[in-house]
Amino acid sequence: MQLRRRIESGFFKTLMILATLIIAGSLLMILYTIASKGMQSLTWDIISKVPEGGYYIGKGGGILNAIIGSLYISIGATVLGLAISIPIVLYVNIYAKRNSWLANITRLTFDVLFGIPSIVYGAFGFTIMVYFGLRASLLAGIITVTLLVIPILARAIDEVIRLAPTELSDATYALGATRWETSLIFLRQAIPGIITAILLSFGRAIGDAATVLFTAGYTDSIPTSLGQPTATLPLAIFFQLSSPIEEVQNRAYAAALILTFIVLIISLSAKYFSKKLSKHKI
Amino acid sequence: MTFESPHIRVKDLNVHIGGNHILKNINIDIPDKKLTSFIGPSGCGKTTLLKTFNRLLDRNKDVQIDGQVLVDGENIYGKDIEVTSMRQKMGLLSQRPFPLPMSIYDNIAYGPRLHGTIKKKELDILVEHYLTATGLWDEVKDRLNGSAARLSIGQQQRLCLARGLAVEPEIILGDEPTSALDPISTQKIEELFLQLKDKYTLVLVTHILRQARRLSDYIAFLYMGEIIEFGPTEDILLRPKEKLTQEYVKGYIS
Numbered sequence: 001m002q003l004r005r006r007i008e009s010g011f012f013k014t015l016m017i018l019a020t021l022i023i024a025g026s027l028l029m030i031l032y033t034i035a036s037k038g039m040q041s042l043t044w045d046i047i048s049k050v051p052e053g054g055y056y057i058g059k060g061g062g063i064l065n066a067i068i069g070s071l072y073i074s075i076g077a078t079v080l081g082l083a084i085s086i087p088i089v090l091y092v093n094i095y096a097k098r099n100s101w102l103a104n105i106t107r108l109t110f111d112v113l114f115g116i117p118s119i120v121y122g123a124f125g126f127t128i129m130v131y132f133g134l135r136a137s138l139l140a141g142i143i144t145v146t147l148l149v150i151p152i153l154a155r156a157i158d159e160v161i162r163l164a165p166t167e168l169s170d171a172t173y174a175l176g177a178t179r180w181e182t183s184l185i186f187l188r189q190a191i192p193g194i195i196t197a198i199l200l201s202f203g204r205a206i207g208d209a210a211t212v213l214f215t216a217g218y219t220d221s222i223p224t225s226l227g228q229p230t231a232t233l234p235l236a237i238f239f240q241l242s243s244p245i246e247e248v249q250n251r252a253y254a255a256a257l258i259l260t261f262i263v264l265i266i267s268l269s270a271k272y273f274s275k276k277l278s279k280h281k282i
Numbered sequence: 283m284t285f286e287s288p289h290i291r292v293k294d295l296n297v298h299i300g301g302n303h304i305l306k307n308i309n310i311d312i313p314d315k316k317l318t319s320f321i322g323p324s325g326c327g328k329t330t331l332l333k334t335f336n337r338l339l340d341r342n343k344d345v346q347i348d349g350q351v352l353v354d355g356e357n358i359y360g361k362d363i364e365v366t367s368m369r370q371k372m373g374l375l376s377q378r379p380f381p382l383p384m385s386i387y388d389n390i391a392y393g394p395r396l397h398g399t400i401k402k403k404e405l406d407i408l409v410e411h412y413l414t415a416t417g418l419w420d421e422v423k424d425r426l427n428g429s430a431a432r433l434s435i436g437q438q439q440r441l442c443l444a445r446g447l448a449v450e451p452e453i454i455l456g457d458e459p460t461s462a463l464d465p466i467s468t469q470k471i472e473e474l475f476l477q478l479k480d481k482y483t484l485v486l487v488t489h490i491l492r493q494a495r496r497l498s499d500y501i502a503f504l505y506m507g508e509i510i511e512f513g514p515t516e517d518i519l520l521r522p523k524e525k526l527t528q529e530y531v532k533g534y535i536s
Contacts, residue, residue, distance in 0.1 A: 097343040167380045170338050171442070175393040175449050176370030189383045 034260065038253030046254050051220045056239065058247045063255050068222045069230035070259070072138060073212065074205035077145035078153075078198055084146070085154035086194075090183045093161045094169070107158065113151035119210035121148045126214040139226040141216030148211050149201040156200055160193025161186050192278040199270040203263050209234035233259045283500075283512050289314040289453060289483040290335060295349035297330055299342070304330050306507045308349070317475065317484040319494040319515075322504035323535060328487045331504070332455050335485065336372045337365055353453070370397065373446030373482075375459040379438035381430035382445075386413075386422050389430045389441055393449035412444040416474060436467025443474060454478060456486040460493065472497060491531065495519055503527045 045062045052061035092103040125144030134140050164186055172182040187194070209232075217229025218239070233255055240252035288311035297305040305327045312318050320328040330339065337358060339345050350357045358368050370393075382389050390409045391399075399405060409426070413419040418440050422433070430441055439459060446454065456475070460468040475484060475497055488494050494501055494515070501518040503511045503526070511518060511527045522528045529535045 098341060100343050165380060167376045167378065168382075169341070170374060170376060171380045171382070171445075173338060173369055174336060174372065174374035174446065174455075175396065176366050177396055178366055181396060185382055 031260070034253045034256045037250050038255075038257040041247070041250040041254040042257055046251065047258065050222060055220070056243060056248060058245050063231070063233070063236050063251070063258070065220055065222050066231040066233045066236035066255065067258060067262075069138070069216070070206050070233040071262075072223065072230065073141045073145055073216060073232060074202050076138075076142040077149050077205045078201045080142065080146040081149040081153045081201055082194075082198065085150050085157060086187070089154055089157045089161055090186070092158065094179050094183045094186060098166075110151045110154050110158070114155055117210070118148055118208050119213075121145075122211045122214050125211065129215060136215055136217030136229045137227050138216065138223045138230045141212045141230060141232070142226075144211045144215040145205045145208065148208060149205050152201045152204055153197050156197035157190065157194055160190040160197075163193075164189045192274040195270050195274040195277070199267060202266055206262060207234060207259065209238055233262075283311070285311045285313045287314065288312055289354065290485070291350075291352040291355075292331075292334075293350040293352065295331075295334065295347070295351065297327075297334060297339070297348075298344075298346040299330075299339075300344040304507050305334070308509055310502060310509055310512055312483060312485055313500065314483055315479065315481070316499040317479050317486060317497050318500045318502065319486045319488055319498040320502050320504055321488060321491065321494050321530075323530070324489065326504040327507040328504050329457050332457055332485060332487050335453070335455060336369045336374065338374075340365070370449050371452050373443070373449070373451040373454040375439070375443055375446065375454065375456040377458045378462045379435060379442045381433070381438050381441055384430065385427045386430050386433070386441065387426040389445050390448050393445060397449060408448055412448045413441075415447060416440040416444040417470060418444060434467075436463050436470065439463060439467065439471060440474070443471070451482065453483045453485065456484065456488075458487050458489065461489075468493075491519065503530060505530070 043062075045060065047062060047067070048064055049060075049062035050065045051063070052059060055061040088106065092106050096103045121144055125140060125147065128143075129136070129140045168185065168189065169182050172185050177185070212232045212235060216232055216235075218231050218235055219229045220231070223230040237252045237255045237259070240248050240255065243249060243252075290312035292308050292310045292312075295305055295308040296303070308331060320331060322328050333339050334347060334351055335353075335358075339347065347359060349359075351359060353368070353371065356363070358365075382392055384392070387409055390412055391405045394405060394408055399408065410419060410423075413422065418437060421437060422428075430438065433441060439462075443454075443459075460471050463471065472493065475486070478484060479499075486494070486497065498515045500513065501515050502509050503518060503522075503524075505526050511522060511524045518527060519531055522531055526535070
C-alpha cells in the first residue's frame with residue numbers, strides 16, 4: 001500500500017515536471033530560433049525605415065510601415081472592442097437580473113464567438129467590405145480585428161466582474177447608489193482584470209494574420225488616414241518568409257523578434273500598471 | 283404584538299424564491315428607535331426578511347414578493363416608490379465587511395457625494411464626524427488616503443457602519459454583522475449598536491442568543507419561514523409561550 005502510493009505520487013510528480021519542461025523548453029526554443037536567425041538582420045534600418053524599392057529581394061529599407069500599421073490596428077481594435085464589450089458586460093452583470101435568460105444567451109454567444117477561427121472573421125470582414133464597397137484599408141482592418149477581440153475582452157472582463165462579491169452591490173445599493181453608480185464601483189474593482197483583458201486582446205490583435213489578410217491590405221508606406229491600406233507585422237513575416245532569398249527570410253525573423261518584443265513590453269507594463277491601479281481592490 | 287406607530291410594518295408578506303416558499307404570511311411591526319432582533323436557525327428566512335426591507339432581493343430572478351412593507355406608513359413595494367432614495371433611508375451592515383475599492387476617506391465620502399455633497403470642506407467634516415462616531419478616527423486619521431482594504435476586518439466593519447451612517451439613514455439593518463469578527467471587534471460593534479439605539483431604528487439578524495439578549499429590546503423568533511413568536515427580549519428568552527421557541531432558546535433545536 002505505502003509503496004504503491006509512493007510510486008503513484010512519484011510518477012505524477014515526474015509527469016508534471018516533464019510537462020513544465022516541455023512548455024518552458026518550447027518557449028526557449030522559439031526565442032532562440034527567432035533570435036539566432038533574426039538578430040543579424042535586426043538593424044536600426046529595419047525598425048526606422050519603410051521598405052525601399054527592391055526591399056523584398058534583399059535591398060535596403062525596413063518594416064516601420066508594418067510596425068506602425070500593426071500598432072494602429074491592435075490599439076484601434078482594442079479601444080473599439082473595450083467600448084463595445086464593457087457596456088455589454090455591465091448590462092449582463094449589473095442591469096440584467098442574475099442568471100437571466102438574456103444574460104445566459106449573451107454569455108453563450110461570446111463563448112461561441114470566442115471559438116470561431118480568425119480566418120472566418122477575416123472572410124466575414126471581407127464580405128462586409130465588399131458589400132459596402134470599401135477597399136482593404138486601416139479602417140476595415142480595425143473593424144475586423146475588433147470583431148475578433150470583442151469576445152476575448154467581454155469574456156475576460158465578465159469573468160472578473162462576476163467574481164466580485166454580490167455584497168459589494170448590496171453595499172452600494174444600500175447607500176442609495178443607482179445601477180450606473182454601482183457599475184462604476186464594479187469597474188474599479190475589476191481594474192486588474194480589465195488590464196489583463198486588454199493585454200490578451202492586444203496580443204491577439206497584433207499577432208493575428210488571418211483577419212488582416214483580406215481586410216487591411218499591404219503597402220510599403222505608413223497609412224495617413226483610415227481609408228488607406230496598411231502593412232502589418234504578421235503579414236510582413238509571412239511575405240518575407242516565403243521568399244527564396246536567405247537575407248529576406250532572416251528579415252522575417254527580425255520582424256518576428258520585433259513582434260515578440262512589442263508583446264513583451266505590453267505584458268510587463270500591464271503587470272506594472274495593474275499592480276499600481278489595484279491598490280484599493282478589496 | 284403590534285405598535286401604534288411602528289417604523290416598519292410588514293403586512294401579509296410572502297416571498298417565493300424559485301418555487302420555494304421562503305417567507306410565509308409575515309406580519310410584524312418594527313418599533314421606532316428600538317433594537318429588534320430576528321433569531322432562528324439557519325435557513326429560517328431571517329436574512330431574507332431583512333433584505334425585503336430595502337428591496338435587495340429585487341435583483342434576483344425567480345423572486346416573487348407579495349404583501350406590503352410599510353416604512354413610515356408608505357409601502358416600499360408600491361408603484362410610485364423610488365427605490366434609490368428609499369434605500370438611502372436604511373443602512374446595511376452585512377455578514378462580512380465590504381469596503382468599496384477606494385481609500386478610507388472616499389469610502390465615507392462616497393454616499394454623501396452621490397447625494398450632492400461635493401465641497402471638500404463639508405466632506406472633511408462628515409468624514410471626521412462619522413469616523414469618530416464609530417471609534418475609528420484615532421486609528422485611521424493618519425492614513426485617510428490609504429486603502430480601506432488594508433484595515434483589519436473589525437475596522438472594516440466599523441468603516442462600513444460609518445459609511446452607512448454618512449448617508450443619514452433612519453434605519454440600520456444588520457445581517458449577522460459580527461459573525462466574521464473576533465471577540466474584541468464584536469464587542470466594539472455591539473457597543474456601537476447600543477449607542478445608536480437612541481437615534482436609529484435597528485434591526486439585527488443574529489444566531490447568537492446571548493448577543494440578541496445583550497442588545498435587543500424586542501426579539502422575533504423565526505422558524506421555517508414563519509414568525510413563531512415576537513415580543514420583548516425577556517419574554518422571548520425567559521418566558522417563551524410557544525413550544526418551538528422554548529426548544530430553540532433551550533438549545534434543543536438549532
